[in-house]
Amino acid sequence: MTTVTKQGRKVKSDMIPSELTPGKIKLTGEGERTIVVFTGNQLRHDRFALRMQHEFGHRVIGWFQVQCEAGKGESGVEEALFADEVKVLRKGAHLKPVVVSDPDAHEVVDQVRELAPFFMVTLGGAIYSEPLLQCVRGVALNQHDGWCPEYKGANTVDWTFYHRDIAHLGNTVHILTSGMDAGPVVRRSSVCLVDNDTRESCFARVVALGTELMCEVVAEALEADEITVYDQPCGSGCTYLNHELTPEVIKAIDRDFQNGWLSFELSRVRRF
Amino acid sequence: MLMEQIERKELSPGWYILLYHDISWEENAFLRSIGGTCPPDVFRRHVKFVAGLGELVSIQEGQRRLIEKPIDKPLFSFWFDDGLSGVIKNALPVLEQAGTTGAVSICSCFVNRSEFFWRFKLSYLNSIDAMRFLRSRLKKHGFQPGNSVRTFTLDHFSPDIAGYIDELFTRFTTLHQRQDAYRMFMDSHAVKTLMSHGWVIANHTARHYPISLEHSLHLLGAEFNECEAAIELVCQSPSQYWVIPFDRKSSPKTVAIADSVRGDRYIVWVRDKVNTPGLCNAERMLYRIVAPIGSLQHFMDKLVKVNALSLP
Numbered sequence: 001m002t003t004v005t006k007q008g009r010k011v012k013s014d015m016i017p018s019e020l021t022p023g024k025i026k027l028t029g030e031g032e033r034t035i036v037v038f039t040g041n042q043l044r045h046d047r048f049a050l051r052m053q054h055e056f057g058h059r060v061i062g063w064f065q066v067q068c069e070a071g072k073g074e075s076g077v078e079e080a081l082f083a084d085e086v087k088v089l090r091k092g093a094h095l096k097p098v099v100v101s102d103p104d105a106h107e108v109v110d111q112v113r114e115l116a117p118f119f120m121v122t123l124g125g126a127i128y129s130e131p132l133l134q135c136v137r138g139v140a141l142n143q144h145d146g147w148c149p150e151y152k153g154a155n156t157v158d159w160t161f162y163h164r165d166i167a168h169l170g171n172t173v174h175i176l177t178s179g180m181d182a183g184p185v186v187r188r189s190s191v192c193l194v195d196n197d198t199r200e201s202c203f204a205r206v207v208a209l210g211t212e213l214m215c216e217v218v219a220e221a222l223e224a225d226e227i228t229v230y231d232q233p234c235g236s237g238c239t240y241l242n243h244e245l246t247p248e249v250i251k252a253i254d255r256d257f258q259n260g261w262l263s264f265e266l267s268r269v270r271r272f
Numbered sequence: 273m274l275m276e277q278i279e280r281k282e283l284s285p286g287w288y289i290l291l292y293h294d295i296s297w298e299e300n301a302f303l304r305s306i307g308g309t310c311p312p313d314v315f316r317r318h319v320k321f322v323a324g325l326g327e328l329v330s331i332q333e334g335q336r337r338l339i340e341k342p343i344d345k346p347l348f349s350f351w352f353d354d355g356l357s358g359v360i361k362n363a364l365p366v367l368e369q370a371g372t373t374g375a376v377s378i379c380s381c382f383v384n385r386s387e388f389f390w391r392f393k394l395s396y397l398n399s400i401d402a403m404r405f406l407r408s409r410l411k412k413h414g415f416q417p418g419n420s421v422r423t424f425t426l427d428h429f430s431p432d433i434a435g436y437i438d439e440l441f442t443r444f445t446t447l448h449q450r451q452d453a454y455r456m457f458m459d460s461h462a463v464k465t466l467m468s469h470g471w472v473i474a475n476h477t478a479r480h481y482p483i484s485l486e487h488s489l490h491l492l493g494a495e496f497n498e499c500e501a502a503i504e505l506v507c508q509s510p511s512q513y514w515v516i517p518f519d520r521k522s523s524p525k526t527v528a529i530a531d532s533v534r535g536d537r538y539i540v541w542v543r544d545k546v547n548t549p550g551l552c553n554a555e556r557m558l559y560r561i562v563a564p565i566g567s568l569q570h571f572m573d574k575l576v577k578v579n580a581l582s583l584p
Contacts, residue, residue: 016448016449016452018445018446018448018449022448080313081313082313084316084320085312085313085316088365088369167399189298189300190298190299190300190301190304191297191298191299192296192297192298192299192309192310192311193299193311194311194314194565194566195566195567196566196567205297205311208297208311208312208313209297209298211297212296212297212298212361213298216455228448266307269304269305269398269399270304270305270306270307271420271422272305272394272398272403272420272421272422
């Protein structure tokens, strides 16, 4: 639901994107509803793949880990948030990752085609090609660490901070298309933060939230004949590119954090 | 926040019951204005931390030690109010790994999906800037500019006020949203699952109205009894604990009325106190400590403060 504030700013903060038009996608593929997971190679990505295995057991039939540079997310922060949980999850996992450098390479596409998964679920790693997506019998889903359609593309948690837009700090699970985070939205929600969070820990929490949303979406879709989706209107919101996150932008965000902006903001939204 | 070095201070013997609400990575529009959600990593650190300060015990074990023998060290237990689904998803595995269980207080209308939590409706209205519509309706009940809606709706709670909140919530949400919002609460299947894992299921009234406050005391018995009937249906046994909602301004009258309807059950309060045999057994009451969600230092400071205030 959308309302307009006295200042004329649109406010949207639902768990489901009810400001967008709902539609249905039929899930018609025959056979068992199996899952293939594509991730990057950081701890948050491992947690994603391991949570999938924990939730869906042997329905998860493949885990492809795309080698990419460390980039976002600070390993110390991820260790602090996820290491204990991941240690436990690893003990119960039945799959180890197949490490690939290019998910769109012929041999990877062939392997996925052979597995013929019903779901392909992704967290980071790459933009996936059409031939790969065509190997999926049911639906391919991505978790994006940003609030769609407002914040698409790269570094969207940082851009949300840059715009001091805490209401839109969240994660979106959407249908994977060849456009950047542009596929129809399936579920979206906002993240739980604490006063002493840092820019990096906020990012890790947003990813953890998305992992849980993905588990919910897949759990619902496992037995369903159709799922409700919300098309992202063409041209809505912003798609941020990697190179746009300049040192000046990061400096501005860090300055806000040093000045206690997050703590102030959290107390502000709780004052009514 | 991540490399905190906390000085572990010694706490006096007693039973420390830590109170949480939801344990989740998510804090959506229904929750954010209310606050109180604890991220799973923070909860995990709390559990690890208190395990180093004393012994983790289930509610049943804490209760047994409270009755049967003097408590010679700090005991820690975990209690979760409102029956939110993050408890089964995130708190259950953490406590299982730590070798203990917890207690969850449920409201039957949330479990049965028959009435949504009125405070969550308020939080939602706040998040979409719809509070101005509510404020205008509250004027006839004495609401003044500058008053806090959060406090006013508790202090002046009535069927009329619950009605305004519901009317606006219905106006600003779709049916799909309202149905979807119940996913935040455990259903009866989840309650049974927790019970089968050895958790205590406690009665937190049917609707989480402020029945401990003077203006709503007349609802206390009926609200607890309605929830009790639902618990008996789901759990096949009565609850042992009645948990008072909004324990902020409870008066001796609240205690007297609760005492008259509870039978042999324990009444559970917040009050930030440590449970000791002398304090709890005679009156069959338990006290909980609101766990601060933030830095471990803050958490330790709270325990030290409660310890100092509670014990001789």
